[in-house]
Structures are given as C-alpha cells and as structure tokens.
Amino acid sequence: MGDDHSHSSRGSAAKSWLDKIAAIFTAEPQDLSDLVEVINEAAMRKLIDNDTQSMLQGVLDVSKMRARDIMVPRSQMATINIDQSLEQMMPLLLENNHSRYPVVNEDKDHIEGILLVKDLLQHALQGSTEWSLRDLLRPAVIIPESKRVDALLKEFRQKRYHMAIVVDEYGGVSGLVTIEDILEQIVGEIEDEHDHEEDVDIKKMASHVYQVSALTPVDEFNESFGTSFDEEEAGTIGGIVLHAFGHMPEKGETIELQNLTFKVSKANNRRLVQLQVIRAKTTIDTSALQKD
Incomplete structure (x- = not known):
C-alpha cells in the first residue's frame, strides 16, 4: 500500500x-x-x-523605460556652437564620428537645431562660402524625461527622425536620445566601422601616451605597463579605473593610479569605452630597455 x-x-x-x-x-x-x-x-x-x-x-x-533611463546625459553630449566655423568644427567631428549633432547657442540649454554631417559635407565640398550654419539645421525634436521609450521608438520610425533632445520639468536640457540608443537596449551594443579601430587593446600614440581599450584584461595591462593592479578587484582595466573614480566619469576626467594618468577619452552613460594612459616622464620605459 x-x-x-x-x-x-x-x-x-x-x-x-x-x-x-x-x-x-x-x-x-x-x-x-x-x-x-x-x-x-x-x-x-x-x-x-x-x-x-x-x-x-x-x-x-x-x-x-522612460527617456531619462537611456539618454546620453547633458555632460556627455557632443555639441556644436552656432558661431563655429567649419575649421573649428572639424576636430569635434573627427573625434566623435557621429552622424548628427545638436547645435547650441552659448550653452546646451539653447538648442538651435540638429546638424546632419552629410548636409555639412555637401556644402563644404561645393567650396562655397555663401552659406550659414543656421541654414543647414534640421528642427530639434524636444521630449520630456518621462517620455516612454517604446512610444519614442514608434515616433522615430513614423516621423523619420533619429535624435530627440530630452528636457526636465523646468525646460532645461538634461540629455539626448537617439534611435540607436533604443535599439541597443533590444539587440545589445551596436558597433560601426569606426569601432573596429578599437580592436587593439593597447596602442602607443606617442612616447609616453597610449590608447587603451577599457576592456583590456588587468593581467594584460599589468604585463604591458609594469603595474600591479589587483585582478580580483576587477577583470578589466576599465573596471579598475571605474572603481577608483567611485562614479561614472565624464569624458575628459582624469585620475592618477600607480604612476600613470588615466584620462577618459570615450564613454557612454553605461560604461567606459576608451582610456588614454599617460606615463610619468620619469618612469623608465622597460619595454624599450628590453629591445636594446
């Protein structure tokens, strides 16, 4: 039983x-x-x-999600000033490789419109001086921080625009959202042809200056720079630097660790992407000694 x-x-x-x-x-x-x-x-x-x-x-x-959850924060927005000449814009365009930029008047709270790089190139290649940056601008789409992301994606598709400026309840600009930001939430990070240049973890740019991927393993970084960062603290050098900052740093922020200066050269609102590493000039370049 x-x-x-x-x-x-x-x-x-x-x-x-x-x-x-x-x-x-x-x-x-x-x-x-x-x-x-x-x-x-x-x-x-x-x-x-x-x-x-x-x-x-x-x-x-x-x-x-709401727009505030995925926006590129104001501090990390790459913008062009309405009074800038083509020559003044070029360093920014080359550094960021974006297809469109907000154009501001004096500060980021005063958005004049959106500049598409293809519109700028069309006029620049013609060699004409009879054009004004203001004439090339597309209207800026303004949305509140509380805008639902799924509704925004629908608007992006229906109205065929790719960027929206996010404002807070007081009308101040708090960031921007692109259609790519939304798609990355669904399919993961989207890399373009420029991102392939970052496949090399460590690249020497000058005698004491290096470009380093934030995803470089700590053991690889230690071996290359003669440092002793703790592999148990983080698996990548980006994790080490982020932990040392204690917050998500903005582009351009620097910190000194083990006789090296780390400068954030590329980041988004979710992670560090690229670092510039500068050796102190008094530091002996052991790799050079080994070659001799």
Whole structure:
C-alpha cells in the first residue's frame, strides 16, 4: 500500500508540474512577469535560442523605460556652437564620428537645431562660402524625461527622425536620445566601422601616451605597463579605473593610479569605452630597455 501511495504521490506531482507548464503555454499571460516566464520556458525547451530570448527580454525592458533611463546625459553630449566655423568644427567631428549633432547657442540649454554631417559635407565640398550654419539645421525634436521609450521608438520610425533632445520639468536640457540608443537596449551594443579601430587593446600614440581599450584584461595591462593592479578587484582595466573614480566619469576626467594618468577619452552613460594612459616622464620605459 505504501509503495502504491508513493507512486501515486510522485505521479500527482509530475502531473501537477506538467499542468503548470501547459498552463503557461495555453493561458494568456496576465502580466509582464507571466510573459517573462513564458519566454524563459520557451528558451529552456529550445523553442527559441538565447539571442532571441535576450531580444525579447530587451523589448519588455524597453516597454518599462522612460527617456531619462537611456539618454546620453547633458555632460556627455557632443555639441556644436552656432558661431563655429567649419575649421573649428572639424576636430569635434573627427573625434566623435557621429552622424548628427545638436547645435547650441552659448550653452546646451539653447538648442538651435540638429546638424546632419552629410548636409555639412555637401556644402563644404561645393567650396562655397555663401552659406550659414543656421541654414543647414534640421528642427530639434524636444521630449520630456518621462517620455516612454517604446512610444519614442514608434515616433522615430513614423516621423523619420533619429535624435530627440530630452528636457526636465523646468525646460532645461538634461540629455539626448537617439534611435540607436533604443535599439541597443533590444539587440545589445551596436558597433560601426569606426569601432573596429578599437580592436587593439593597447596602442602607443606617442612616447609616453597610449590608447587603451577599457576592456583590456588587468593581467594584460599589468604585463604591458609594469603595474600591479589587483585582478580580483576587477577583470578589466576599465573596471579598475571605474572603481577608483567611485562614479561614472565624464569624458575628459582624469585620475592618477600607480604612476600613470588615466584620462577618459570615450564613454557612454553605461560604461567606459576608451582610456588614454599617460606615463610619468620619469618612469623608465622597460619595454624599450628590453629591445636594446
């Protein structure tokens, strides 16, 4: 009798578990948590692959986000001043490689419009001096920080614009959002042809200046620079630097660690991307000695 009862209990438990699985796939999800469970279960059953699961999760995450959650903050916005000449703009254009820039008048709270680099190049290549930067501007789309990201993506697609300026409740500019920022939430970070230049972890730029990917493993960095950063503190040099700052640093911020100066040369609102590393001039370049 006991064995029959035991078999019966196991059978009931298995049936109950199967009933739950069946209910997930046959019943309509009641909320987002139910939908997440359906997606995770589908991945476990190999109905969808991991990439599809990640994208579906990204779509669900976007549905809960506001513009403030994904915007490039004001401090990291690359802008052009309305009074700048083409020659004055070029260093900024070459450094950032963006396709469009907000154009400001005096400060970032006064947005005159959006400049598309292709519009600028068209006039620059013509060699004409009879044009004004103001004449090339597209209207700036202004949105509140509370704007739903899924609704913004729909507007981007319907109205065919790619950038929106985010303002706070007082009308001050707090950041910007591009269509790429939204898509990255769904499919992961999108790299372009310029990002391939960063495949080399450490690149010597001058006698004491190096360009270093923030994703460079700590052991590789230590070996190259003769430093002793703790691999248990972080796996990458970007993690070491971020921990030392104690906050997400802005582009241009510097910090000194183990006789090296680290300058943030590229970052977004989520992570460090590229660092400039400067050796103190009194530091002996051991790699040069080894070559001799």
